[in-house]
Amino acid sequence: MQNYIKSRSSDCSGLITAMLVMMFLMSGKSLIAQQTAKTNVIVIVSDDAGYADFGCYGGKEIPTPHIDAIAEGGVRFTDAYVSASVCAPSRAGLLTGRYQQRFGFEHNTSTQVSTGYTLADVGMDVKEQTIGNEMKANGYRTIAIGKWHQGDEPHHFPLNRGFDEFYGFTGGQRDFFAYKTKPKRENVLYDNREAVPEDKVTYLTDMLTDRATRFIQENKEKPFFMYLAYNAVHTPMNAKQDLMTLYAHIPDSGRRAYAAMMTSLDDNVGKLISSLKQLGLDKNTLIVFINDNGGATTNSSDNGVLRGMKGAKWEGGIRVAMMMNWPEHISPGFVYRHPVSALDILPTALSAINGSQKGLLPLDGLNLIPYLKAGNNKAPHEVLFWRRGVAAAMRKGNWKLIRVIENQVQHVLLFDLEKDLSETTDLSDKYPRIVREMLRSLSQWEKNLDKPHWGSTYGGKNQIMKHRMETKGRAMERLYP
Numbered sequence: 001m002q003n004y005i006k007s008r009s010s011d012c013s014g015l016i017t018a019m020l021v022m023m024f025l026m027s028g029k030s031l032i033a034q035q036t037a038k039t040n041v042i043v044i045v046s047d048d049a050g051y052a053d054f055g056c057y058g059g060k061e062i063p064t065p066h067i068d069a070i071a072e073g074g075v076r077f078t079d080a081y082v083s084a085s086v087c088a089p090s091r092a093g094l095l096t097g098r099y100q101q102r103f104g105f106e107h108n109t110s111t112q113v114s115t116g117y118t119l120a121d122v123g124m125d126v127k128e129q130t131i132g133n134e135m136k137a138n139g140y141r142t143i144a145i146g147k148w149h150q151g152d153e154p155h156h157f158p159l160n161r162g163f164d165e166f167y168g169f170t171g172g173q174r175d176f177f178a179y180k181t182k183p184k185r186e187n188v189l190y191d192n193r194e195a196v197p198e199d200k201v202t203y204l205t206d207m208l209t210d211r212a213t214r215f216i217q218e219n220k221e222k223p224f225f226m227y228l229a230y231n232a233v234h235t236p237m238n239a240k241q242d243l244m245t246l247y248a249h250i251p252d253s254g255r256r257a258y259a260a261m262m263t264s265l266d267d268n269v270g271k272l273i274s275s276l277k278q279l280g281l282d283k284n285t286l287i288v289f290i291n292d293n294g295g296a297t298t299n300s301s302d303n304g305v306l307r308g309m310k311g312a313k314w315e316g317g318i319r320v321a322m323m324m325n326w327p328e329h330i331s332p333g334f335v336y337r338h339p340v341s342a343l344d345i346l347p348t349a350l351s352a353i354n355g356s357q358k359g360l361l362p363l364d365g366l367n368l369i370p371y372l373k374a375g376n377n378k379a380p381h382e383v384l385f386w387r388r389g390v391a392a393a394m395r396k397g398n399w400k401l402i403r404v405i406e407n408q409v410q411h412v413l414l415f416d417l418e419k420d421l422s423e424t425t426d427l428s429d430k431y432p433r434i435v436r437e438m439l440r441s442l443s444q445w446e447k448n449l450d451k452p453h454w455g456s457t458y459g460g461k462n463q464i465m466k467h468r469m470e471t472k473g474r475a476m477e478r479l480y481p
Helices: 002-034 065-072 087-096 131-137 204-218 241-246 251-277 342-352 432-446 460-468 474-475
Strands: 039-048 077-081 141-147 165-169 224-229 287-289 318-326 334-336 383-388 391-394 401-405 409-414
Touching: 002 165, 039 087, 039 251, 039 342, 077 204, 087 131, 087 342, 131 141, 131 224, 131 342, 131 409, 141 204, 141 391, 165 204, 165 383, 204 224, 204 334, 251 318, 287 342, 383 432, 391 432, 391 460, 401 432, 401 460, 409 432
Parallel strands: 039 224, 039 287, 077 334, 141 165, 141 224
Antiparallel strands: 077 318, 287 318, 383 391, 391 401, 401 409
16 A cells, blocks of 8 residues: 555656646746747827826826826837827828928828829828838738828728728718718728728727727737827817716816817727736737827817917927837836937837838938937937928927928027927027028928928918917917918
């Protein structure tokens, strides 16, 4: 009996040893798999939100805990810019990593085509490579979700611009609830190439997130790239009734609706991040959150101390909320104060996946990862530029220049953003040498741009009026959309 027990004990010991070895080998393989797994990338874009309406940017009225958590776990950029103060050209710059004026995408899409072009040319030039093209060429499954606004013709459709899947609409806006009549082509909600019946539309912010989480689930075992462009909080001000009730204490109905829509946006960002955590993908995913331009005059947003709003070269038109989260690669709670640009997102994403640029056209954006390392105090950009029609701007260091051309005459404003973030005092007469140098740089940059392929429906007069020192506040800016 003792021999039997001894024999069984020996067998059990051998079995336990074998199991431990197997578990060690399996855990080793799992560790290797985690170490070699390719980084997923998600770019989240909000629409027309105010710079000061996010908690991590000082907002107090509307809680945004889930969006704030992206910054708390990574980096928040104080001086982040988009390449245009309106939706479509801003997105063209983000998607290509190139100043959109290089390929004639200077204005929001319109029917006012320039000489030598047709309506079929209104949209992102087909010669341009998108972030979808680049990620796909590096072996990634790609999806574009939400607002596209890069042209309505078939050759501009996301499935023809580097994205394997698309769930969204091609225009600049659409209702968040279902249309009661047949929507215009640019307002149709597409699931790839199929129109989603309007009777299936519930609340668009929720639907976009549901599609995003489904895509993550379907691609949890292979690398993916997601461009998630919410149309919240762009007009129309369609808010859920229960959330409107939550903000019943806000007297202004427009601001109340805006707050409710921001809460829907934040809740859905939380749902997206939760899905990553549930699947164990959160630590292997780079998340970039950015707003597409400054808060609009029409949606009751708040840009805080920044002067101006959407459509302007004032800081309130081009400086946006931007944050980035990549566990174990970016230190949590980091605040970065050098100027960065939406143009940087594409090269940064390629660096994060150890990928390479496949397109041949040079990028204007830079890989931000080296600049976020401890000890690197160098600014990624010496200068940044903007132009839309008769109004242009430039930032170099703390100097900000705005140039408006009226009747072939240049009108120039100069500000020191370090001392005057709200752009209240024009210093152009006091520092003529700096003005000359910056105008020379701006002119040099413009030599490498293409002429606009189409014009603005508002013309140049609004841009002239919007950038006068006496034009202050939402009410006045709203006179000049």
